[in-house]
Amino acid sequence: MPLLVPPAPSPALLSVLAALSSPTAVREARTPALRTAQGPLDAEHPLPVHLFVPATVPGGLPQARLTGWRFHIRAGAGVAAAGETVLTPDGWVFSRFSEGPFLASTERALRQADTLPNTYQPHLLSVPGLYMLALWLHCRPRADAATAQPDPSDLLVPLAPAPPGITSHRVHRLVDLAPVLSVRLAPPPLLGSPA
Incomplete structure (x- = not known):
């Protein structure tokens, strides 16, 4: 389903469009691909x-905090x-242009999610402590994207490159993958006091 x-x-959106219309930006x-792109950018x-x-x-659901919006910049067919x-105290502002493996991986994950039997609302979930980005498929497709929170029925699709031991582009139930991420992010236990 779509x-x-x-x-x-x-x-x-307007801040990204303004940056795209700025030759200096x-x-x-x-992003070499953006600097050499032919034709209009959108x-x-x-x-x-x-x-x-x-x-x-333990056993609880993770939380999610909205930190930004990412737009794919199309140049011609690609x-x-x-x-x-x-988001700043003055509202939404342009941050940066980027490229790299997460860009193509996001496109692939979106196509993959389009083949699933249910309708989802797509988000990106960043786990900076693991250098990980995942496509978060929220089971409530009409939820307010700014305040959406993980639900037991949500799915996660880790983008490539994924951390060791986590397979990219494999659809995971959030309730199965979130505890693994939480354990990896936890500080190591104290080993006791020195003698």
């Missing part, structure tokens, strides 16, 4: 980006880069 992509806040971007596939917050109680925004 994904139900949430609408991005207008100021977030595009020319100085550290922002599409808005995805809310959330920070993974481990569960505070995706050249991602445009990212962040």
Whole structure:
């Protein structure tokens, strides 16, 4: 079934479009594909980006905190880069252009999610402590993307490259993968006091 992509806040989209129309912002971007792109550039596939917050109680669900929106920047038939925004006290502002393996992996995961039998709302879930990004498929497709929180029926698709021991592009139930992530993020136990 198709994904139900949430609408991005207008100021977030406008900030990316303004950056795309700025020759300086595009020319100085550290994204070779964007600097050499031919034809018009357009922002599409808005995805809310959330920070993974481990569960505070054993067996509990993790939390998610909205940190930004990511747009795929289309140049002709392909995706050249991602445009990212962040929320500041003054509202949504353009953050940066980026490219790399997560860009193609996100495209692949979105196509993969489109083949699933249920409708989901796509988000990106960032786990910086593991250098991990996952496509988070929220089971409530009409939820407010800014306040959405993990649900036991949600799915996660780790993007490539995934941390060791986690298979990228494999669909995981959130309740199965979240505890693994939480354990890996936990500080090591204290080994006792020195003698």
